[in-house]
Amino acid sequence: MPKIVDPVERRKAVADAVFRVVAREGVEHASLRRVAEEAGLVVGSVRHYFDSHTELLSFTLAELNRRVTERVLRDLAEIFPEGVVVQQVPGSVAERILAELLPVDEQRFEESAVWLAFTTAARARPELADLAVQPLAGVRSLVRRVLCTMSDAGVLRGTVGDLEQETDRLAALLDGLALAAVVDPARRDPDRMRATLRLHLASLVGSDVTERAARVGTSPR
Numbered sequence: 001m002p003k004i005v006d007p008v009e010r011r012k013a014v015a016d017a018v019f020r021v022v023a024r025e026g027v028e029h030a031s032l033r034r035v036a037e038e039a040g041l042v043v044g045s046v047r048h049y050f051d052s053h054t055e056l057l058s059f060t061l062a063e064l065n066r067r068v069t070e071r072v073l074r075d076l077a078e079i080f081p082e083g084v085v086v087q088q089v090p091g092s093v094a095e096r097i098l099a100e101l102l103p104v105d106e107q108r109f110e111e112s113a114v115w116l117a118f119t120t121a122a123r124a125r126p127e128l129a130d131l132a133v134q135p136l137a138g139v140r141s142l143v144r145r146v147l148c149t150m151s152d153a154g155v156l157r158g159t160v161g162d163l164e165q166e167t168d169r170l171a172a173l174l175d176g177l178a179l180a181a182v183v184d185p186a187r188r189d190p191d192r193m194r195a196t197l198r199l200h201l202a203s204l205v206g207s208d209v210t211e212r213a214a215r216v217g218t219s220p221r
Contacts, residue, residue, distance in 0.1 A: 011049050011059065014039050018060040023113040027121035032056065054127055061118050061131040068111060069138060072100050094146050094201050095194065101139055101174050102197070103181045104190035112178045140171045147204075156204055166204070173200055 017039035021030045032053055036043045050056040079093060103109035115135050122132035144167040150156050151163060177196060181188040 007049060012063065014046055014049060015060045015063040019110060019114050022117045023110045027117050057128060058131060061128060064111060064114055065134050072142060075100055094150060095198050097146055098174060098197060099194055102193050103178055104193060113182045116179065116182050139174055140167060143167050143171045170200065
């Protein structure tokens with residue numbers, strides 16, 4: 001009796017193979033044959049699920065965006081159960097949320113490396129351009145949401161300027177930390193990345209919040 005294959009799971013498994021090849025060797029080496037070898041399949045099996053190499057790459061990039069978005073939303077639901085906003089130590093909460101976007105473990109490092117590779121490849125492959133910029137838009141959207149929550153809670157310093165500008169500044173910091181970690185292995189230090197993010201967030205939090213956090217035996221980190 002022939003084995004029944006779930007086409008959705010098979011496509012995801014092939015995308016996983018693309019992730020591994022791209023993370024190690026770059027998009028230019030993610031040919032159908034190379035991906036098939038990585039997935040333990042024959043080229044014909046890959047072609048059965050993807051009509052072209054472009055479709056394969058587009059699906060993989062969309063799958064990357066989907067996975068990161070799902071993980072961030074899941075963590076947000078844990079931090080803010082049933083819409084309850086935690087305001088006691090806003091700097092710490094913000095750090096936990098935004099650290100999801102940093103390559104602080106192997107999974108996130110691979111995601112960052114793959115995203116960087118696709119972003120570079122998209123300059124010469126216009127069909128990938130829209131998907132390649134989605135992570136950037138996602139980072140900015142999450143950063144803005146975090147800063148707006150902090151602003152609504154009244155915990156930002158009075159000297160913090162325009163929220164749009166602060167959103168651009170913090171998003172650029174996150175993008176830069178991820179880029180540096182992928183390009184320069186010596187800077188791939190999770191503790192250092194978290195500390196840099198923590199320092200920036202601390203610069204945004206008002207002194208009265210710091211004092212209030214100290215009284216309850218914590219810090220805004």
